[in-house]
Amino acid sequence: MNRKTLILTLLMAVVPGMAMSASVYKWTDENGITHFGDRQPVGAKSETVNVRSGTLSGTTNRPSPQKQLDELQEQQQKEADREKETAVEAARRKQRAANCESAQANLKVIDSNARIRIEENGEMRYLSPEEIAEQREKLEKIAAENCETENP
Numbered sequence: 001m002n003r004k005t006l007i008l009t010l011l012m013a014v015v016p017g018m019a020m021s022a023s024v025y026k027w028t029d030e031n032g033i034t035h036f037g038d039r040q041p042v043g044a045k046s047e048t049v050n051v052r053s054g055t056l057s058g059t060t061n062r063p064s065p066q067k068q069l070d071e072l073q074e075q076q077q078k079e080a081d082r083e084k085e086t087a088v089e090a091a092r093r094k095q096r097a098a099n100c101e102s103a104q105a106n107l108k109v110i111d112s113n114a115r116i117r118i119e120e121n122g123e124m125r126y127l128s129p130e131e132i133a134e135q136r137e138k139l140e141k142i143a144a145e146n147c148e149t150e151n152p
Contacts, residue, residue, distance in 0.1 A: 023038065023040075023048055024036055024037070024038060024048070024049045024051050025037050025039065025046040025048060025049070026046060026047050026048075026049050027041050027044045027045065027046040027047070028044075029044065036049065097146070099145075099146040100142075100143060100147035102142075103140075103142040103143040103146065103147070104143055104147070106135075106139050107136065107139045107140065107143065110132060110135060110136050110139065115127075116132060116135075
């Protein structure tokens with residue numbers, strides 16, 4: 001009986017030490033799933049895990065999950081800002097196109113009519129030649145500012 005007790009005691013003392021000395025490997029497969037095992041995988045890069053401390057040997061300095069989340073949120077914010085800028089630019093482009101079209105249509109009206117009538121303070125009156133020339137200059141300036149980008 002003493003012999004069996006002695007063997008059992010030795011086994012209980014030695015087995016945990018042997019289990020702790022075994023290597024544990026950590027790797028990530030092609031689907032992004034992390035695996036742990038006692039054998040090094042074939043065809044995959046693995047890291048040895050120190051079981052007692054829970055740290056990886058040969059660990060590359062990876063950012064913490066919170067830092068990764070912050071970086072992801074920052075990247076998403078930059079992308080949203082870029083999309084917003086693109087939307088603003090599209091709105092500006094549409095407004096410039098509308099201004100160009102309006103200015104060109106008004107220039108055609110000025111060029112085709114000898115007399116232009118406007119309503120002012122509830123009364124209709126004709127523009128003088130000087131006023132027509134002034135309006136033409138304004139419309140030409142608007143057309144020049146808004147139509148130049150349409151003809152690259």
